[in-house]
Amino acid sequence: MQHHLLKYLRTELLPTAFCTGCGCGTVLNLFCHAIDELKLDPDDIISVTGIGCSSWIPSPYFAGDTLHTTHGRSIAFATGVKVMKPEKKVVVIAGDGDLSGIGGNHLIHAARRNIDITVLLVNNYVYGMTGGQVSPATPYETSTTTTPYGNPEHPFEIAELVAAAGSVYSARWTTYHIFHLKKAIKEAMNKKGFAFIEIFSQCPTSYGRRVGLREGIDILKEFKKNSVNIKNLKKFTEEELENKIVVGKMIERSRPEFVESLQDVNKKVMEET
Amino acid sequence: MAKKDYQIYIDQRLCKGCDICVELCGKSVFTVSDKINQKGYYVPVPVNASDCSGCMICELICPEMAVVVVETETIGETA
Numbered sequence: 001m002q003h004h005l006l007k008y009l010r011t012e013l014l015p016t017a018f019c020t021g022c023g024c025g026t027v028l029n030l031f032c033h034a035i036d037e038l039k040l041d042p043d044d045i046i047s048v049t050g051i052g053c054s055s056w057i058p059s060p061y062f063a064g065d066t067l068h069t070t071h072g073r074s075i076a077f078a079t080g081v082k083v084m085k086p087e088k089k090v091v092v093i094a095g096d097g098d099l100s101g102i103g104g105n106h107l108i109h110a111a112r113r114n115i116d117i118t119v120l121l122v123n124n125y126v127y128g129m130t131g132g133q134v135s136p137a138t139p140y141e142t143s144t145t146t147t148p149y150g151n152p153e154h155p156f157e158i159a160e161l162v163a164a165a166g167s168v169y170s171a172r173w174t175t176y177h178i179f180h181l182k183k184a185i186k187e188a189m190n191k192k193g194f195a196f197i198e199i200f201s202q203c204p205t206s207y208g209r210r211v212g213l214r215e216g217i218d219i220l221k222e223f224k225k226n227s228v229n230i231k232n233l234k235k236f237t238e239e240e241l242e243n244k245i246v247v248g249k250m251i252e253r254s255r256p257e258f259v260e261s262l263q264d265v266n267k268k269v270m271e272e273t
Numbered sequence: 274m275a276k277k278d279y280q281i282y283i284d285q286r287l288c289k290g291c292d293i294c295v296e297l298c299g300k301s302v303f304t305v306s307d308k309i310n311q312k313g314y315y316v317p318v319p320v321n322a323s324d325c326s327g328c329m330i331c332e333l334i335c336p337e338m339a340v341v342v343v344e345t346e347t348i349g350e351t352a
């Protein structure tokens with residue numbers, strides 16, 4: 001008896017290269033469940049990734065077309081793919097370092113353009129693959145390999161940043177919130193325009209080990225303890241919300257989509273010339 | 274309401290013994306194995322599968338897609 005959703009994976013490559021208890025695998029699992037529940041054909045999905053452990057979620061494991069690109073540039077490549085193949089669902093899955101660090105500008109400008117792609121940003125607080133260096137998502141005062149005395153910087157609130165930049169859908173969940181996250185992935189996949197989910201995910205190896213949370217389950221328990229649903233924000237003072245993870249949907253709205261607007265402009269120019 | 278019955282399968286080839294299912298199952302269905310498998314992992318065993326409520330937490334959260342919950346049959350009515 002094997003998993004009915006293994007049909008979506010390149011099973012010859014399993015088990016995954018992820019460390020024991022890593023949240024990347026849970027994101028892959030929920031992505032497959034969401035695809036299955038939406039009855040999407042993997043042939044209609046093009047996944048684009050960058051560099052990092054989280055970038056391995058669709059590539060090589062998801063058995064659809066994947067484009068494994070350079071560090072930070074997945075959204076730039078995805079933009080090209082979507083403009084040339086607007087009939088496909090284009091999904092980007094990559095890390096906090098990739099999408100909010102080196103690729104941060106691509107992220108906010110894609111949200112501003114409102115191009116119809118879905119982005120899952122796997123936030124494990126650090127550069128997991130390269131050994132746990134500080135990232136733009138590392139919490140204040142946290143010890144990492146490059147901030148051994150504590151991080152003097154403050155992290156981006158990425159889901160809020162992307163919402164403010166213009167995305168039509170932005171949410172934040174953790175790998176502990178499996179049912180909410182699965183629903184959010186389905187909503188984001190169905191949403192026309194730039195749909196974004198920041199997923200807090202456990203990296204027991206490069207992050208957890210340094211902060212006394214050695215096992216995946218230890219970080220999952222922290223996610224449970226430290227999460228506040230956006231619907232309950234009013235019950236907390238600003239002080240109480242320090243170091244909390246605000247989960248929920250930051251924004252959902254509709255705005256003209258970039259590829260359609262581009263096609264309209266092209267059509268107008270063609271008619272006039 | 275009819276009480277449903279579930280079977281739980283753990284794929285020995287995929288499980289890496291992270292024990293997240295053991296910790297998060299609300300019905301204590303799993304127990305940590307004391308036997309090491311061929312790959313060197315202690316794969317959990319669903320010893321109390323008869324208590325399974327079919328909530329799907331273990332299947333959805335498993336980072337290796339190694340756990341499957343299958344509804345087997347409906348076994349009579351309960352209040």
Ligand SMILES: Cc1ncc(C[n+]2csc(CCOP(=O)(O)OP(=O)(O)O)c2C)c(N)n1
Pocket residue numbers: 051052053054055071094095096097098099122124126127128129130135
């Ligand atoms: C241009 C460039 N700079 C730096 C690197 C080295 N590098 C590889 S992965 C990575 C960070 C990965 O962090 P993140 O995107 O958060 O992914 P994670 O591994 O944490 O999932 C870096 C800096 C690179 N591959 N290319």
Ligand code: SF4
Pocket residue numbers: 017018019021022023024053054124128129202203204205206207
């Ligand atoms: S280093 Fe961290 S993010 Fe990378 S596979 Fe291991 S646990 Fe996962």
Ligand SMILES: [Mg+2]
Pocket residue numbers: 052095096097122123124125126127128135
């Ligand atoms: Mg990271």
